Amino acid sequence: MLHRALERGVVLFTLVAFFTALLVPAIAVQLAIVGIPAPLPAPVPSPVSAALPLPSPSPVPSAAPTPMPILRVGIQSGHLQACDVPDELSALRCAWGVSGNGWDEVVVNHQVALQVAGMLRPEGIEVDILPTTVPEEYRANLFVALHSDGYDGDRSLRGFKVARAEWSRQPAVDDALVRDLVTDYQTATGLPESRGTNTDNMTQYYAFDYAKYLHAISPSTPAAIIEMGLLTNDDDRELLTQHQERAARGIAKAVLDFLGRPSRTGL
Numbered sequence: 314m315l316h317r318a319l320e321r322g323v324v325l326f327t328l329v330a331f332f333t334a335l336l337v338p339a340i341a342v343q344l345a346i347v348g349i350p351a352p353l354p355a356p357v358p359s360p361v362s363a364a365l366p367l368p369s370p371s372p373v374p375s376a377a378p379t380p381m382p383i384l385r386v387g388i389q390s391g392h393l394q395a396c397d398v399p400d401e402l403s404a405l406r407c408a409w410g411v412s413g414n415g416w417d418e419v420v421v422n423h424q425v426a427l428q429v430a431g432m433l434r435p436e437g438i439e440v441d442i443l444p445t446t447v448p449e450e451y452r453a454n455l456f457v458a459l460h461s462d463g464y465d466g467d468r469s470l471r472g473f474k475v476a477r478a479e480w481s482r483q484p485a486v487d488d489a490l491v492r493d494l495v496t497d498y499q500t501a502t503g504l505p506e507s508r509g510t511n512t513d514n515m516t517q518y519y520a521f522d523y524a525k526y527l528h529a530i531s532p533s534t535p536a537a538i539i540e541m542g543l544l545t546n547d548d549d550r551e552l553l554t555q556h557q558e559r560a561a562r563g564i565a566k567a568v569l570d571f572l573g574r575p576s577r578t579g580l
């Protein structure tokens with residue numbers, strides 16, 4: 314019995330071993346056919362790449378826009394603080410300008426100057442509102458003096474006037490500022506330009522006279538003076554007292570146009 318049982322065991326073991334040898338490779342082939350991925354071997358770092366230094370990250374270019382240059386303009390409020398002038402300007406001491414129908418020029422000039430500054434500052438322009446006494450050798454990207462006219466002898470006279478210094482050392486530059494002021498002020502206000510009537514008080518304006526006065530603009534500062542209308546004329550006075558924002562917009566736009574600055578606020 315024992316011998317036969319051993320024989321059977323040997324035969325059984327032989328059969329199991331035979332079928333196992335057949336089946337295991339077949340199962341491995343089946344697994345490969347259905348796409349079960351075999352585990353990848355771990356990468357071995359190459360000695361060359363391991364020796365190379367890691368590249369440093371290249372700097373990311375900044376997306377911030379190039380800042381615009383800071384521009385400064387001087388808006389002179391004609392006759393402002395007229396009693397506070399130095400001795401070299403004593404001829405102007407307490408000279409408050411013209412008036413018409415109860416409106417004083419010094420008040421109108423200042424109200425318009427404040428509005429011009431209020432329109433230019435949101436445009437990124439630094440504005441100096443200057444009184445009668447200009448800082449010594451005043452330097453800026455431009456200077457505009459604001460005045461109003463009046464003539465009781467003929468109340469039908471009206472219109473605005475713009476001029477630059479007759480001794481300008483940069484006449485083409487100053488003429489460009491004059492042109493911008495004429496164009497933009499006329500467009501904004503609808504007032505007529507009073508041509509051919511510029512007085513010596515404009516072309517020889519004291520604040521332009523750097524040869525004579527210390528309290529004047531520097532020769533390199535582009536400059537003009539505007540007489541914004543006649544307070545003795547009903548139509549001009551209405552514009553300058555009831556619609557000052559139109560006068561201010563014309564002057565502010567001329568400043569931007571002369572400086573080549575596109576408006577941010579729709580001027």
Ligand SMILES: [Zn+2]
Pocket residue numbers: 391392410411418460461
């Ligand atoms: Zn004046």
